[in-house]
Amino acid sequence: MLDPTQPIALFAEATMGSLNAKMAEGILRYGRNPVVAVIDSTQAGKRVRDLCTLDSDIPIIATLAEAQALGAQVLVLGTAPSGGRLPQSWVAVLEQAIAGGMSLVNGMHDRLQPMFADRLRPGQWVWDLRVPQGDAPPIGMARAAALDNTRVLMVGTDMAIGKMTAGLELTRSLQEMGHDAAFLATGQTGIAITGRGIPLDAIRVDHAGGAVERMVLEAANHKFVVVEGQGSLLHPGSTATLPLMRGSACTHMVLCHRAGMETLDELDSVRIPPLRDVIALNEAVARAAGALTAAKVVAIALNTARLSQHEAEAAIRQVEDTTGLPTADPVRQGAQTLAKAVTSAI
Structure with a gap:
């Protein structure tokens, strides 16, 4: 560290x-x-x-x-x-x-x-940073599903979309509201910032879910746990979201998206579906046809860094209108809107 x-x-x-x-x-x-x-x-x-x-x-x-x-x-x-x-x-x-x-x-x-x-x-x-520490993690066994805390997973429409940033801002807002909240890093930047976590993309796929599960179990004493997201279910080169969902047995999700994106950043041939469909996809995969926790997407973190203030406000309103979910740019506006969505959905 x-x-x-x-x-x-x-x-x-x-x-x-x-x-x-x-x-x-x-x-x-x-x-x-x-x-x-x-x-x-x-x-x-x-x-x-x-x-x-x-x-x-x-x-x-x-x-x-x-x-x-x-x-x-x-x-x-x-x-x-x-x-x-x-x-x-x-x-x-x-x-x-x-x-x-x-x-x-x-x-x-x-x-x-x-x-x-x-x-x-x-x-x-x-x-x-990308060297896993300690013994090889056990195979995931859905043990986190038995916890009574709130586990929020940041999911995204693409890689490098702002999942870590939104997660850190959400954690900070929850703490400022007086809640016992912890951020769990799953990538090299989050580990460098917090001094702890797991390099998920360097862990063997058979053990990835177990590594996430062990980290979440170790944070079981916190009322709110915010799990840093990686990758995207939409990206053909990404396998990270599934072990994050399975290992965390998340109870809530926040969808991260960049305003105006219509295709993946480095794959113009892969179209980003309407956000309501992306939300439905993540919720369906998380609940596994009813076998696992029925996590809901409760809010949207919208990255508006490339927009003017006026354009950003219009983009946020548009996403709220089309999805029916509270939406905010956590860097530009703070994450209070996201934190309120998480706490009110308990």
């Missing part, structure tokens, strides 16, 4: 402001550590606020040496290339960081600990 006092630099080469830099943006928005800079040589000289919706004066710089001069002690790989593999062009930067005494936080599938283990000095470390 990151010591929250350590200054960090986010490496987002050629991606800052794009969907691939969602880890960098997530840490900038919710992380506890001071961020000295974002490294992206293609955007050097700008500020974070110039490239995304965060009102942040953190500089975009060109080189690791500049970050070290600003006091960075940890380099966080804040971008995810296609397939989550480590680009060969990054190796020289990582070697420079290790030689300079920096620690590394790695969200890629390729492990860095074995690469640098023999070069680490006392107090220096490498955190490979």
Whole structure:
């Protein structure tokens, strides 16, 4: 886990402001550590606020040496290339960081600990976020269905749609309302932010549901549990939603969607059905024809980052009219609407 006092630099080469830099943006928005800079040589000289919706004066710089001069002690790989593999062009930067005494936080599938283990000095470390910790989880057995708490699963119409962000905002709103709520991370960004969780996409498919189940059982003392979503039932390359549903035995769901999306981001041939049909699909899969918990979608988190304020308000009204469900952009408006929907549906 990151010591929250350590200054960090986010490496987002050629991606800052794009969907691939969602880890960098997530840490900038919710992380506890001071961020000295974002490294992206293609955007050097700008500020974070110039490239995304965060009102942040953190500089975009060109080189690791500049970050070290600003006091960075940890380099966080804040971008995810296609397939989550480590680009060969990054190796020289990582070697420079290790030689300079920096620690590394790695969200890629390729492990860095074995690469640098023999070069680490006392107090220096490498955190490979996508390495499952502890013993292999048991096979899922629907044990979470016996819990008496409220388990909210964030589901989406696509990958990289804002499920983690909406989940963190929902958890914060529930806590501000006085409820005992916990956020359970299931991906590398959520783990980096909270310091705990499971890297679901690195767990063998036979054990994925059991890993989610074990995590939910360990959080059984919380009245509200918000489970970070992954992937989408609509995406042909995603298998993550099913073990999340089965392992959490969710009682509620919040659907996450980007305003105006008609097809998947990287698959123009896959059309996003009407949201009412997407809601029905997720509810049908969750209840498994009555064999498992009958979770309902109780609200919609609408990502309106690409819209003006007026356009966002119109899009939210349209989604509410077509689905009949409370809708809000949790970043632009806060997640109180979502939290009220969850608590009123108990």
